[in-house]
Amino acid sequence: MGIRDVAAAAGVSITTVSDALNGKGRLPDTTRLHVREVADRLGYRPSAAARTLRTGRSGLLGLTTTMRSTEPFALTEFAWFAELVRSATATALDLGYALVVLPASSPHDVWGNVALDGTIVVDPTDDDPLVHELLRRGVPVVSGGHPGSTPVYGWVDNDHVAAVRCVLDHLAQAGAGRIGLLAASDGPGASKGIAGYRAWCADRGVPPITEEYEARTPGAGRAAAARLLDRTPDAVFGLHEGCAAELLAAARARELRVPDDLLLACCGEGADPSVTSLSLQPALAGAWAVELLVGVIEDAGAGPLLPAQRTVPTRLSVRDSSTRR
Amino acid sequence: MGIRDVAAAAGVSITTVSDALNGKGRLPDTTRLHVREVADRLGYRPSAAARTLRTGRSGLLGLTTTMRSTEPFALTEFAWFAELVRSATATALDLGYALVVLPASSPHDVWGNVALDGTIVVDPTDDDPLVHELLRRGVPVVSGGHPGSTPVYGWVDNDHVAAVRCVLDHLAQAGAGRIGLLAASDGPGASKGIAGYRAWCADRGVPPITEEYEARTPGAGRAAAARLLDRTPDAVFGLHEGCAAELLAAARARELRVPDDLLLACCGEGADPSVTSLSLQPALAGAWAVELLVGVIEDAGAGPLLPAQRTVPTRLSVRDSSTRR
DNA sequence: GGTATGGGGCGATACGTTTCTTCGTAAAGC
DNA sequence: GCTTTACGAAGAAACGTATCGCCCCATACC
Numbered sequence: 001m002g003i004r005d006v007a008a009a010a011g012v013s014i015t016t017v018s019d020a021l022n023g024k025g026r027l028p029d030t031t032r033l034h035v036r037e038v039a040d041r042l043g044y045r046p047s048a049a050a051r052t053l054r055t056g057r058s059g060l061l062g063l064t065t066t067m068r069s070t071e072p073f074a075l076t077e078f079a080w081f082a083e084l085v086r087s088a089t090a091t092a093l094d095l096g097y098a099l100v101v102l103p104a105s106s107p108h109d110v111w112g113n114v115a116l117d118g119t120i121v122v123d124p125t126d127d128d129p130l131v132h133e134l135l136r137r138g139v140p141v142v143s144g145g146h147p148g149s150t151p152v153y154g155w156v157d158n159d160h161v162a163a164v165r166c167v168l169d170h171l172a173q174a175g176a177g178r179i180g181l182l183a184a185s186d187g188p189g190a191s192k193g194i195a196g197y198r199a200w201c202a203d204r205g206v207p208p209i210t211e212e213y214e215a216r217t218p219g220a221g222r223a224a225a226a227r228l229l230d231r232t233p234d235a236v237f238g239l240h241e242g243c244a245a246e247l248l249a250a251a252r253a254r255e256l257r258v259p260d261d262l263l264l265a266c267c268g269e270g271a272d273p274s275v276t277s278l279s280l281q282p283a284l285a286g287a288w289a290v291e292l293l294v295g296v297i298e299d300a301g302a303g304p305l306l307p308a309q310r311t312v313p314t315r316l317s318v319r320d321s322s323t324r325r
Numbered sequence: 326m327g328i329r330d331v332a333a334a335a336g337v338s339i340t341t342v343s344d345a346l347n348g349k350g351r352l353p354d355t356t357r358l359h360v361r362e363v364a365d366r367l368g369y370r371p372s373a374a375a376r377t378l379r380t381g382r383s384g385l386l387g388l389t390t391t392m393r394s395t396e397p398f399a400l401t402e403f404a405w406f407a408e409l410v411r412s413a414t415a416t417a418l419d420l421g422y423a424l425v426v427l428p429a430s431s432p433h434d435v436w437g438n439v440a441l442d443g444t445i446v447v448d449p450t451d452d453d454p455l456v457h458e459l460l461r462r463g464v465p466v467v468s469g470g471h472p473g474s475t476p477v478y479g480w481v482d483n484d485h486v487a488a489v490r491c492v493l494d495h496l497a498q499a500g501a502g503r504i505g506l507l508a509a510s511d512g513p514g515a516s517k518g519i520a521g522y523r524a525w526c527a528d529r530g531v532p533p534i535t536e537e538y539e540a541r542t543p544g545a546g547r548a549a550a551a552r553l554l555d556r557t558p559d560a561v562f563g564l565h566e567g568c569a570a571e572l573l574a575a576a577r578a579r580e581l582r583v584p585d586d587l588l589l590a591c592c593g594e595g596a597d598p599s600v601t602s603l604s605l606q607p608a609l610a611g612a613w614a615v616e617l618l619v620g621v622i623e624d625a626g627a628g629p630l631l632p633a634q635r636t637v638p639t640r641l642s643v644r645d646s647s648t649r650r
Numbered sequence: 651g652g653t654a655t656g657g658g659g660c661g662a663t664a665c666g667t668t669t670c671t672t673c674g675t676a677a678a679g680c
Numbered sequence: 681g682c683t684t685t686a687c688g689a690a691g692a693a694a695c696g697t698a699t700c701g702c703c704c705c706a707t708a709c710c
Contacts, residue, residue, distance in 0.1 A: 002666055013690045018668060025669095026687065045462060048440040049383065050666035052374035053695050059438040060425070082407040089426050096433035098425050100385070101414050108421035113384040115373040137370060271596065327696055338660045343698060350699090351657065375696035378665050 001044060010038040021046070052115055061092050061293060062111075062119035062139075064102050064130070079269045080241055080282045081122070084144070088120065088286030095294045104130050118142070118293045123188045124150050142293040144285055145188055154292040154308035156285050160189045161196035163314040167237055167265050167278050168200045170316060175324050176235030176263050180228045181208070182247060183239040184215035193239045193267075209233050215240065225250040235263035235322070244268060244275045264321040276322035279315045288312065326369060335363040346371070377440055386417050386618060387436075387444035387464075389427045389455065404594045405566055405607045406447070409469070413445065413611030420619045429455050443467070443618045448513045449475050467618040469610055470513055479617040479633035481610050485514040486521035488639040492562055492590050492603050493525045495641060500649050501560030501588050505553045506533070507572060508564040509540035518564045518592075534558050540565065550575040560588035560647070569593060569600045589646040601647035604640045613637065 007014045012035060019025030020035035052058040063085065085101060092099045097117070102110055111133075122144040124131055131141050131150045143155040171179050181197045183190050194210065201208040209231050213224035225246040228236060238247055244266040248258065256262045270277035288310045332342045337360060344350030345360035377383040388410065410426060417424045422442070427435055436458075447469040449456055456466050456475045468480040496504050506522045508515050519535065526533040534556050538549035550571040553561060563572055569591040573583065581587045595602035613635045 003668095004666080014667085015669080015690055015692095016688085019689090022668085025689085028688075031688080043461065045437050047378070047666050048438050049374055049377040049381075050695090051438070051668075052440075053372070053378050053697090054666080054668045056374075056695080058374065059435070078407075078411075082403075082411070085410075086403075086407070093428060093431050093433070093435060096435070096438075098427055098435050098439050100423050100425050102423055103418060106418050108418070110384070110418060110421070110423050112370050113373050113376070113421075114423050115377075136368065328698095329696080339697085340660055340699075341658090344659090347698080350659085353658075356658080372696050375665090376698080378667085378695090379697045379699085381665080 001042070003044070003046065006035070006039045006042055006044050009042060010035050058115040058117055059097050060114065060116050061097050061099050061290065062102050062114070062116045063088055063099055063122070064104050064119065065122035065144075066104055066125060078241075079271060080280060083269060084122070084282035084286035086286070087283035088290050091287040091290040092294075095290065097290075097294065099290075118297045120144060120289045120293055121147075121152070124148070124152075126150065140293060140296045142289050142296065144289050146192075153296045154310075156288045156292065156310045156312055158189065158280050158285075158312045158314055160192035161199065163278055163280070164193050164196035164237075164239075165200050166314065166316055168197065170276075170318065171235045171237065171263050171265055171322060172204075174235070174259075174263055174322050176233075178206070178209060178233045178235070180231060180233030180236040181210040181239060182221075182225055182228050182236060182243050183210065183212050184221070184243075185212040186214055186216060187240040190239065197237070197239075215242075221246045222249065226253070229254055229256070229262075233262070235265075238264075238266035238268075241266075241268035244272055244277070248272075248275070258321050259323060260325070263324075270317055270319075274320045276319045277317050279317065281312055281315055285312045326367070328369070328371065331360070331364045331367055331369050334367060335360050383440040383442055384422050385439065385441050386422050386424050386615065387427050387439070387441040388413055388424055388447070389429050389444065390447035390469075391429055391450060403566075404596060405605060408594060409447070409607035409611035411611070412608035413615050416612040416615040417619075420615065422615075422619065424615075443622045445469060445614045445618055446472075446477070449473070449477075451475065465618060465621045467614050467621065469614050471517075478621045479635075481613045481617065481635045481637055483514065483605050483610075483637050483639055485517035486524070488603055488605070489518050489521035489562075489564075490525050491639065491641055493522065495601075495643065496560045496562065496588050496590055496647060497529075499560070499584075499588055499647050501558075503531070503534060503558045503560070505556060505558030505561045506535040506564060507546075507550055507553050507561060507568050508535065508537050509546070509568075510537040511539055511541060512565040515564065522562070522564075540567075546571045547574065551578070554579055554581070554587075558587070560590075563589075563591035563593075566591075566593035569597055569602070573597075573600070583646050584648060585650070588649075595642055595644075599645045601644045602642050604642065606637055606640055610637045 003014055003017050007017045010017065012031070016027065016031065017035050020027055020032045021039060065081065089099045100114060116139050118140040119134055120142050121128060121131055124143050124147055126148040128150045131152060134141050135151065141152045143150070143152045146157045147155050168179060181194065183194055197210065198208050211224040211228040213220035215221065221242065229250050236247055238244055247264055251258055251262050258264050265276040265278065267278045267280065269279055292310065328339055328342050332339045335342065341352065341356065342360050345352055345357045346364060390406065414424045425439060441464050443465040444459055445467050446453065446456055449468050449472055451473040453475045456477060459466050460476065466477045468477045471482045472480050493504060506519065508519055522535065523533050536549040536553040538545035540546065546567065554575050561572055563569055572589055576583055576587050583589050590601040590603065592603045592605065594604055617635065
């Protein structure tokens with residue numbers, strides 16, 4: 001069932017079969033059709049491994065993110081990551097690639113056993129060792145989230161500062177005077193978001209009210225939400241997915257009504273349809289990261305046709321939780 | 326940077342390098358260590374493509390499902406599928422494999438360009454052509470959901486009939502007399518679920534009240550939910566993810582209070598924490614499917630050590646929506 | 651002294667493609 | 681009639697690994 005068998009059955013050489021099936025070389029249509037017909041009849045499928053070995057291209061893209069647990073996706077940002085993966089997968093397929101989700105580290109050396117044409121690294125650490133290893137091997141890397149000092153071929157990211165300002169402006173316009181911030185210090189874009197919040201407060205001359213917690217510590221979010229409400233804000237902004245539930249629970253415990261006594265807005269994909277949410281649009285991030293990466297792969301050598309960096313817009317969905325009646 | 330360079334640098338043959346790195350052959354530890362040290366120093370990584378070509382094993386598993394749209398995942402069951410994929414990915418990695426999510430059909434021939442050691446097909450159609458093609462190529466296939474007449478190496482599935490009975494019993498015990506069923510006729514396990522419902526009704530001697538819709542048609546769910554409530558049930562069971570939202574909206578439109586006027590239960594992963602939900606436990610399904618598949622791959626030739634079929638248990642989470650006050 | 655025995659190591663082949671180069675032949679140009 | 685051009689097709693060399701079988705050299709044994 002190799003190309004050899006097809007060649008023999010069609011009465012031509014291996015070269016001719018390869019050319020006929022790949023649309024290369026200069027062959028009369030008669031030969032091309034004949035070879036294709038024979039190949040179809042034999043049910044011939046070229047070996048992906050052999051092709052990869054010969055051409056150096058596997059048609060496979062890697063996607064990884066820093067793992068907080070043994071799970072391949074971090075639970076705190078599950079919806080965000082799931083949507084990013086979904087979109088990246090779809091885009092990759094459109095462009096003729098398949099996507100493999102891999103952990104940054106694993107008991108088995110999965111990275112060594114898979115031939116990757118390129119990799120998307122979501123939220124790389126500063127000077128990410130994985131990225132360096134991939135680049136050393138000649139695998140193009142595009143990062144989701146600003147790569148810091150890690151040298152990559154391109155990246156996509158939200159404008160976290162602008163996004164935070166947008167939400168804060170909205171809350172202020174809805175009547176908030178003391179806006180608190182709840183942030184997971186190990187969440188993606190956390191430092192950017194917090195900095196944006198502080199800058200906004202400084203601009204307005206109001207004191208910042210922030211509480212942070214470690215998302216990986218169970219119960220930390222709940223405790224931080226309680227601490228934040230103890231500081232009597234009249235509006236709160238949850239910087240990370242999952243904050244909404246914690247804040248709502250804390251408000252209920254204090255018999256604070258939302259939005260009457262407390263305005264609420266939260267980052268995330270709006271799992272709760274009553275909570276004003278700022279979507280980071282992970283679908284766009286995933287799709288654009290793949291497009292960037294494929295551009296790099298296919299223009300290898302040539303200058304970058306696509307910009308090496310794209311800013312993913314955010315979208316604010318105003319719901320009941322931040323609308324004064 | 327091939328194995329040749331390592332051999333030259335270490336002053337040994339290619340064979341010795343291969344044996345030393347793979348722990349095969351009979352070499353003194355001194356040689357083994359020396360070779361490994363040299364390989365590390367050179368930063369040598371064996372070519373996955375070459376290894377795959379030689380050994381016939383890629384360490385890659387495919388995962389596919391029948392696509393209703395151009396998207397790789399169907400939106401109506403997104404949470405279910407996302408969780409299944411997440412769990413399957415994690416399990417595969419634990420066992421030393423990577424997972425590739427592929428659509429059943431695609432503009433590019435992705436299936437031909439990826440070397441797969443095995444494939445999980447979620448909800449195959451009867452006599453699925455993709456499954457037959459894979460089996461013809463010698464790729465083991467395990468299915469998620471009963472494979473019907475399609476010959477596969479194994480499968481995992483819920484006991485849909487028992488699950489439906491469990492929910493209906495719960496609703497009846499909570500006081501329901503006229504229980505309606507809302508089902509997506511093109512959803513997974515739909516026919517099984519509907520059959521289970523009808524059987525349960527027959528057992529009890531009550532007339533079935535069912536409405537079906539096509540999940541792929543926008544607005545169909547909403548309309549079907551309305552039709553169902555027109556038939557004045559005092560409890561409804563939504564057989565598919567997303568039914569909950571439709572039914573809640575329809576109830577609100579009729580000023581029916583849940584659970585006072587209408588008991589509600591729904592399949593799904595419980596996105597709405599107030600709705601009684603029957604989880605199909607996609608995480609278990611994904612993990613078990615991978616375990617089954619890897620078992621088949623690694624015991625190729627030997628008899629199946631693991632059972633070829635596993636039934637995934639369901640879990641009923643009783644919430645407010647089906648609890649009479 | 652001859653021959654088992656076993657440790658240590660290497661040569662060569664196969665995996666199945668793609669592609670570079672070459673080759674023959676027939677038509678066309680002068 | 682001889683050279684150019686174009687066409688159609690094939691030969692053969694990679695790509696980088698794993699592995700079968702073989703060889704060589706000590707040491708030990710009878």
